[in-house]
Amino acid sequence: KAGVTQTPRYLIKTRGQQVTLSCSPISGHRSVSWYQQTPGQGLQFLFEYFSETQRNKGNFPGRFSGRQFSNSRSEMNVSTLELGDSALYLCASRWTDSYEQYFGPGTRLTVT
Amino acid sequence: SQQGEEDPQALSIQEGENATMNCSYKTSINNLQWYRQNSGRGLVHLILIRSNEREKHSGRLRVTLDTSKKSSSLLITASRAADTASYFCAPSPGGGADGLTFGKGTHLIIQP
Numbered sequence: 277k278a279g280v281t282q283t284p285r286y287l288i289k290t291r292g293q294q295v296t297l298s299c300s301p302i303s304g305h306r307s308v309s310w311y312q313q314t315p316g317q318g319l320q321f322l323f324e325y326f327s328e329t330q331r332n333k334g335n336f337p338g339r340f341s342g343r344q345f346s347n348s349r350s351e352m353n354v355s356t357l358e359l360g361d362s363a364l365y366l367c368a369s370r371w372t373d374s375y376e377q378y379f380g381p382g383t384r385l386t387v388t
Numbered sequence: 389s390q391q392g393e394e395d396p397q398a399l400s401i402q403e404g405e406n407a408t409m410n411c412s413y414k415t416s417i418n419n420l421q422w423y424r425q426n427s428g429r430g431l432v433h434l435i436l437i438r439s440n441e442r443e444k445h446s447g448r449l450r451v452t453l454d455t456s457k458k459s460s461s462l463l464i465t466a467s468r469a470a471d472t473a474s475y476f477c478a479p480s481p482g483g484g485a486d487g488l489t490f491g492k493g494t495h496l497i498i499q500p
Contacts, residue, residue, distance in 0.1 A: 309487050319431075319476065321487035332487050366431060368488075375419055375480060377488060379431040 278302065280380035282367050288386045294355040297383045301348050301369030307331075308350040309377065310342060313364040322365075325350055326372075354385075362387045391489040392420070392460075392477035400497040407467050409494040411460040411477030418482025420453060420460050425493070426473035434462075434475075464496075472498045 281300045289295050301308050310322040321334040325344035344350045348369070354361055364384050368377035392411045401407050411420070419438045425431040437444045437453045437460065444451045450463040460479075464471055474495045478488040 311488075311490075318492045319488075319490035321489050324487050334487060334489075368431075375421065375436055375482075376433045377421075378433070379423075381430050 280367055280369050280378050282365075282380040282383050284383060285381065286384045286386075288388060289357050290388055291357055291359060293357050294353065295357060295385060297352045297354075297365055297367075297385075299350045299352070299367030299369075299380060301350070301367075302378055304371070305369035305378070306348050306372055307370045308344055308348060309368045309370075310350070310352050311366040311368065312336075313366060313382070314362070319366070322352070357387045359387050361385065391491055392479045393491045394475065394477055394494040396494060397492060398495045398497070400499060401467060402499050403467055403469060405467055407464045407471070407496055407498075409462050409475055409496070411462070411479070411491070413458050413460075413477075413479040415458075416481065417455070417479045419480050420451075421478045421480065421488070422449075422451060422460075422462050423476045423478060423490070424473045425476065431476075467496075467498045469498050469500055472496060 283298045307326045309324040313319045323342050324332040328344045339355045342352045364382045366382045368379045370377045392413045395410045421436045422434040435446045435451050437451050448465045453460045474493040476490040476493045
């Protein structure tokens, strides 16, 4: 079975631009979560989507948004990029009745 | 969601020795999970222990949970070079809609 896939794997953007990251969950998983990982703050939860609805949100500014499509694929958007947004962005999916999360390889975003 | 705090921040042991790392959290939980992250395989789920369990085993892993002390420990026995990684705990209040929040992790190095 294919794992969680994320595209692109690496991205370099300039301050002020916006970026969209994509995540394809494991087939059958309807829940998709997004995380930001930085050396200073560690792994932080951004938001979770289930059946196209945002169910839970972490403590991030409104510049961070997401959506989920009917096929459970999810996208995350960051507008007006700041240098501090440079991070590894991880996507994870899980079965509806399970707490175990399966993580993708991540998208490494560098903001210059 | 709530954050777990792993201790120690770093641990270096000889191959074959046992490694123990600890996790503390602040509020009541439904379950607690441990994850491992290394450059080769990304972030991977290791084990989940529920609040009504005190100990759980999986291969060379042994996890304990003390809800009265709000703490958990992960023991890796007979360590191998491949165990070199960062280990994170993720306490969860449950309820179905909660994102995981990780601490800074314990960075484990296995010396050959």
